[in-house]
Amino acid sequence: KPRVFSGVQPTGNLHLGNYLGAIRNWVKLQHDHECIYCVVDLHAITVWQDPADLTRAIREVAASLIAAGIDPTTSILFNQSKVSAHAETAWIFNCVARMGWLNRMTQFKEKAGKDRENASVGLFAYPNLMAADILAYKATHVPVGEDQKQHLELARDIAQKFNHDFGVEHFPAPDPLILGEATRVMSLRDGTKKMSKSDPSDQSRINLTDSPDDIEQKIRRAKTDPLPLPETVEEVAARPEAANLMTIYAALADESLADVVAAFAGKQFSDFKRALTERAVSVLSPITGEMRRLVADPGYVDGVLRQGGERAAAIAAPILAETKRIVGFL
């Protein structure tokens, strides 16, 4: 079975973008892949996290993943800091990757903003740790949303440069899996901005913890243009807010965008939003309910992460030993 690795940051709640862009695909891949899924707490602290909030977020994100359908008895589910191979491999990659490569990372530029002098060194080196996550297991398939594409290209470059520098075929070049209709879900307030955990407006996203009333209200208030719904896929492309809501609908309903356009062509947004709310609630409410049940018993989630960590460490250990031997460590 091909080996899959992917990760999600425990910085607040998961949202619809995380779910449609990544987690739903993680669930589907479990059947015919060996899957390793990671709550990346080392990545989270590249920007300040209150310690108590971080602990809670790690449990809640893990619970959401289980609630969404990650089966911890087949897939491996753990938090990154439990397996030291991530940090050890990342250090070696810090010495493989070039400053120029990381200087080109658009996500660093966005996250660091204008005050770059004050960004943590960890935030700059973030993509090296991400490459280490994947390559510490020699994973070949990485299901992610569109926004992680550039980081994945960097991981490929690091694998290739390591192999080239040391004259080995040690690390495979990992392939991104960017699957489904909703690979880039946009903000509900602005169809040109990505839906994101860090958007100050909670109205901009649907969280996996939102109640049906929250979902209804957020979709009702979601930004639209004044026209009726588009009649062709080409017209959708020119109208970002309509495109976003229709893409979300398509992903939730497991239909193509073309089918959704055909079904709602020329209708009013109020009708469409009611249908979208119904879809969103029927997909998300069971996950929210199960997540709340799971976090009420932290012993269970903590046990899953502990066992997952042990299984992950067992896979990573011989690969790390070989990496160290290649580098020349005694």
Ligand code: TYM
């Ligand atoms: P993170 O925590 O920002 O997001 C987790 C996953 O959700 C996807 N995603 C989206 N997809 C569609 N539309 C959106 N608006 C949206 N927002 C987020 C992301 O693409 C991602 O797949 N650097 C990663 C975590 C990471 C990782 C890894 C991923 C660390 N190590 C190794 C893969 C392999 C991140 O910050 O994801």
